[in-house]
Amino acid sequence: MSSQKGFFEERWSMRYKQLQSYYEKHGDCLVSCPKGGTLGRWVKTQRKEYKDWKSGRHSNMTHRRAQLLVRLNFDWSPMSSGATYQKKKTWHAMFNELIEYKKINGHYHVQKNHDQRLYNWVHDQRNELKAMKKKETTTMNNERKRKLDKISFDWTLKESTGCKLQSVWEGNMAEYRKYK
Numbered sequence: 001m002s003s004q005k006g007f008f009e010e011r012w013s014m015r016y017k018q019l020q021s022y023y024e025k026h027g028d029c030l031v032s033c034p035k036g037g038t039l040g041r042w043v044k045t046q047r048k049e050y051k052d053w054k055s056g057r058h059s060n061m062t063h064r065r066a067q068l069l070v071r072l073n074f075d076w077s078p079m080s081s082g083a084t085y086q087k088k089k090t091w092h093a094m095f096n097e098l099i100e101y102k103k104i105n106g107h108y109h110v111q112k113n114h115d116q117r118l119y120n121w122v123h124d125q126r127n128e129l130k131a132m133k134k135k136e137t138t139t140m141n142n143e144r145k146r147k148l149d150k151i152s153f154d155w156t157l158k159e160s161t162g163c164k165l166q167s168v169w170e171g172n173m174a175e176y177r178k179y180k
Helices: 002-026 033-054 061-072 083-103 118-134 142-150 163-180
Strands: none
Touching: 002 033, 002 061, 002 163, 033 061, 083 142, 118 142
8 A cells, every 4th residue: 555655646746846847937836727738637636635635525635735835836726816817917917028028129039048937928929829720728819819910929930940030130230230
């Protein structure tokens, strides 16, 4: 029995580490079930286990596990806490940060080493559009797409080729020469 308990504890720890990585990237633990795959289902299970544990029913939740999740600002009931509203607010805040980034840098091609959080958000927008086109569950909607289209957001940027970044640099250099 103890080897089985060790297996489940090891599996829980593995998922917790995945959630830590998600938290570091996104700043929250709001992993959606369809999009988040097994991690999304695990997060949902933790909420159920916690609810059962708090009400005295049989549960795999422990005080130690609950404390570990609390360290990541785990939201036990995201619908009632307004987390969904907060996510919407965050999207608009990041959109505004992107506009500010363009004002300062002259382009929307956020570098990973410049602003990790904004870089991740920009990358996520491209992935969300792909999911939307495939009719998958996504946070992208027509309103958000229109807003990004309106500012000439580049949906297809591939950093590995460097081609688009090169043309942006050349365009900025031409503008600089005109200004001079």
